[in-house]
Amino acid sequence: MTQRRQAPTARLRRLAMELRQLRERSGLSREQVAEATEINRATLYRIEMAQAKPQIRTLRALLDAYGVPEKHRNDLITVLKSAQEESWLQAASGDLPDQYATYIGFEQEATGIRNYESSFVPGLLQTEAYARAAIPGGAPELPAAEVESRVTARMARQAKRDSSPAIEAIIDEAVLRRHVGSPEIMREQLQRLLDESAQNHLTLQAIPFEAGVHPGMHGSFVILQFADDIRSVVYIEASTTDLFLDSENDVRRYNLMFEHLRGIALSPEKTRDLVARVLADVEVRGGAGDA
Structure with a gap:
């Protein structure tokens, strides 16, 4: 059985990103750097991706x-030395795709998260029951093992999170x-949004249907912000x-x-009112169904 390639750690991705930015700010092409340092151009490309x-001497x-x-x-040498340390994610991500595992690694190091979602509750705010329904519902082709790994990783991300990073959703x-x-899953999830949105680390806003067509309708995205x-x-x-x-x-x-979407969205206070109204409606419909 072929061994699954380990996803690069967030530190290694961070180092690669910064080396690429340093080269670009220096106005040098990869060919020029290869000529000046005698580092193979293909090797330089792989380092930047x-x-x-890189070895310490190569980085220097x-x-x-x-x-x-x-x-x-x-600072960058310190990042390199710690770049291959195994994280909680890599110890438990055998069934996660490399890119998703890489995203979670980035999320671990982010100091701020700006998340727009058009269809699902943001992953960091999902209940376990909601996640178990949402993941296979949105991707029915996923094998059961990967669904379970994604749910486990999503709950672990939440458990690791404290009041930092700040989240704008x-x-x-x-x-x-x-x-x-089920209605019970939605009741629990909507109540979770009310509870989380009362905390200082989260700013939650909703774009009402009355806002009409907006750029976010093309799809969801996350902006991960870092220090230094x-x-x-x-x-x-x-x-x-x-x-x-x-x-x-x-x-x-x-x-x-994101700024445009924030401008047309309801304020955090009015968003809480909207969530509360939807929750009340779910409770009424759920109660009628139970009867």
């Missing part, structure tokens, strides 16, 4: 070529109205593949989109 962990040669100050050099009203699982001037990463989960966007233009574009 987080497909290979790159930092010399980019003229990186001493303190920054030491915007959801379409359809997320609240669409029944996922590391560029944000945009994560887009699609049915066939997941995308990570980290170019300055892409990050700016999605931040502008």
Whole structure:
């Protein structure tokens, strides 16, 4: 049986991202760096794509070529030394796709999360029962083992989370109205949103149907923000593949989109009122069905 390739750690992805940014800011092509450092161009590409962990001497040669100050050099060397440490995720992610595992690694290191969802409750706010209904419902082709791994990972992400990072979540009203699982599952999930939205770490806003057509209708996305001037990463989960966007233009574009969605969304207070109204409606319908 072929051994599953381990997903790169968040630290390795972070190091790769920063090395790529340093090269771009230096105005150097990969060919020029390869010529100056005698590092094979293919090797440099794999390092920048987080497909290979550079040796210390290789990293030092790159930092010399980019003229990186001493303190920054030491920080990046520390990141390299810890880049392959096994995390809680990698110990338990045997059935998770590499890109999803990589996303969770990024999420662990994020200092801020901006999440827009058009169809489902954001993963960090889902109850276990909702997750068990939502994951196979949205991807019926997933094998049972992967569904179980995703549910386990989702609950572990929540258990690891404290008041940091701060979460800004915007959801379409359809997320609240669409029944996922039984009425009891929806009652529990809506109550969870009310409880979580009362906490300081979460800002929850809903875009009402009355807002009409808006850019978020094209699909959900997450913007992961990091400390130490590391560029944000945009994560887009699609049915066939997941995308990570980290170019300055892409990050700016999605931040502008998020700001636009926030501008047309209900305030956090009015969003809580909407969630409460939907919850009351579910309770009435559920009660009638039980009778």
